Amino acid sequence: MSAVRRLAANWLPAYAVLFILFLYLPVLLLPLFSLNNSASPRFPLSGFTLKWYAGLPKTPALLDAAWNSLIVGVSAAVLATVLGICAARALTRYRFRGQRAMQGLIMAPLVMPEIIVAVSILIIVLALGMPLTLLTVTLGHVLVCVPYSISVLISGFEGFDRSLEEASADLGETSFGTFRRVTLPMMAPAIISSLLVGFTISLDDFMMAFFLGGNDVTLPVYIWGQLRFAARLPGVLALGTLLLVASIVLLTIAELMRRRAQERTQTTGGLLA
Amino acid sequence: MAAAAEGISATRAPGARSRSYLQSDEAKGYTLISAPFLYALAMLGLPVVVVIAHSFWTQTYLTVDRTLTLENYRQAIFEPIYQDLLFRSLWISFTVSVLTVALAYPIAYFISFHGGRHKNLWLFVITVPFWTSYLLRVMAWKVVLGYNGVLNSALMGTGLTSEPSTAFLYNSTAVMITLTHAWVAFAILPIFVSLEKVDRTLVEAATDLGDGPIRSFLRVTLPLSLPGVIAALLIVMIPTVGDYVTPKMVGGTDGVMIANAIQAQFGRAMNKPLGAALSVTTMIAVCLMAGGTVLALRAAVRAFR
């Protein structure tokens, strides 16, 4: 009886552990096999090697793709964050007619099949006669990144005590001065967090880059191309591992920043906060 | 007392008493939201309209004939191949979203009710995989399920099988497993948020009124977290119906989905109007299915009370 009860009481933590294993084990296979001295990923492991990593810098196409990803990622993150700041501030600060509808459209990419978004942009880009380049990829990534950027920024803006800006004006500061001396420093962690999340999404996105990139190849598209060749799988695993590590590092920083932003806005306390 | 801090501006004309429209909250809201809104309109609203327009046109080689026709929809809806693909896609996305929510709910519940001081850490650890490259995660499953893959080599290594099995990869089950793994972390967030909003004293009140843990869960916690469950269902169901990468990589012929057909129309087949019609049909079909699921779920939860 008591054993049954204990199981009933503890099944949730046990499930949580299993869940995390299910979540992480497949992903952790990538770094595991990228360090394995065998051309095909299978057990038993045949020995430790770094040769798959050593081969990466010797591939010019890969370096090009990495550079492309960097350009697209940085541009998309910056643009999406700027648009995200405007939207997050409008949504947290003001009430206006049509607000929900506008928010709905801006957030829609979050819940649409990515292929349909990609195809729609592709049609219009082709109709306008624009060439498919990194620019079109960036435009697509901005659309996808903005909703995430807004979510991150809203959590920073929401607790922001409006009287802080009023206090600044009360003490003689102009609107611009208030933005520079109060709003921006308070929001900095949330903004950095939004930039990092945007960059990560862009870095990892395949669909937009695949449809809108033309001959300009980003890292995920490069990986996609390599997957046809079984012999190149270990190299792809090594590259994938690097991307994985980069994403996790960026996201960890982003999360720490987001939390700092929340702490900042919440300590203003008081009854109205 | 909706007085805005920005009602103060050094350039304000002296003597201006009533606040002009430009100074009002509404005007400031519109000014701020206009950039992101116009961007979404130009990059999503307008393109979707163009896609819908295309779906009523025809294309021969490179020229598009703008005579209105329903031919594309006839093909998209009645051609057995597209019909099969659409139904399979709907079935896969339905199964995946239900599986995802079923797997995610206990975790969200665990973090919300038993996460203690480390709620944020739990949440972060569980959502990190979602943010890593989707392509890489699908690739990982290919490594796991493949003929020479981890599962087969492990099964053979332990002596459970003597031959590698082809049963794991290149079928719709592989697609479902991969998609579930890919989306489950994302589904946790809305469920967690709605569970956080459940007033803990309500659960205590239900217990006080004689409900056991299971009954109080079914009658209080679950109905109150329903918005999160619905949101989770939708944000998994709708995007997965149009998934391209997973069926392509682990689906084989048995696992091909509608997105692969859409991509083909825009690529090799060069039939944008048919691709557009397929896109519109898919979107409408999945919205109908999502709406039906939500209604059924609401009715089911109401029956518990």
Add this chain to the structure above:
Amino acid sequence: MPDATRPMIEIDTVTRSYGDFHALDRASLTIKEGEFFSLLGPSGCGKTTLLRLIAGFDQPTSGSIAIDGQPMDGIPANARPTNMVFQSYAIFPHLKVGENVAYGLKRMKLGAAEEKRRVDEALSMVSLAGLQNRGATELSGGQRQRVALARALVMRPKVLLLDEPLSALDKKLREQMQVELRRLQKAVGITFILVTHDQYEALAMSDRIAVMFGGRIAQVATPKEIYQKPVNRQVADFLGGMNFIKADLVEENGDSIVVDTAAFGRVKTDRPRAFAAKDREATLGIRPERLRVLWDDATAKHEIAGTVVERHYFGEITHLVVDVPGMEKPLSVTETNDFGADDLPLGAKIRLGYDPDALVALAD
């Protein structure tokens, strides 16, 4: 020295409307230099709206506001000679205590030495000397309140605006800060305008009080006058316990009225502004503590008799409910416990003494 006759703030028929709703309705008010003035009323009465209009965070729909003789139409908050202590204190969390206090000085370009001197001075004025380098997030509620005060005072405003500054503090600290604020105001001689919903706070701190209801100013007077001679039932009720007594109007002269009551007999009192007797009926009021129990053989010039029907013990005082023959409702009586009011049995016959001046006529 402040000139207590010079008007510092002149509010002339100011209205602030949101659509059809008047948050502030034709308010007129003059606040003098060096005065500690309170805006008192329940939430939603328009007191905060008025304060924000004075600060410049909001503009009147109609009417005008002048500060120190200067019309404030179109002058933004950052150009007004007022500073505010916010209800939430609005301490910049990303700045240290010293940087918070120096925030407004930075724009004045005073030079580092003068700026530091003024920050130090302001901080010692609020007993926070030496905390310049403390982080804003490491402060207690009381300390944050003092920083907010120092940050506003360091600007040497003509008027200091305080928006419910003590409401977030616990009772003991609140009472201590009331005394300190009052002392500080006398020391700096600046006009203080305090918004509060706490009548005791307003009574304890102010030179004058404006009581507000539903966007209108009901009465402006000294604390004593407001408490003893409220103009209407609403003001009387808001400022503390009050026995309302039905009376019949006998005579109405310019400044006074004469009424008849069942228990108190014929009474002559001041005629309140806005008094209008309907059907020759009037209402008198008497505060519970102005009725005192006459023990043993003690007598009073004016007394009434009654029966104790309820008794509520409050430590230093006891609250008695006394049934008086001829009165519709029993009287509330507050009595100190020196003579054993807490031991009065229910049903005890007692006599109550009162001063006829304590009976005031109230407009509806």
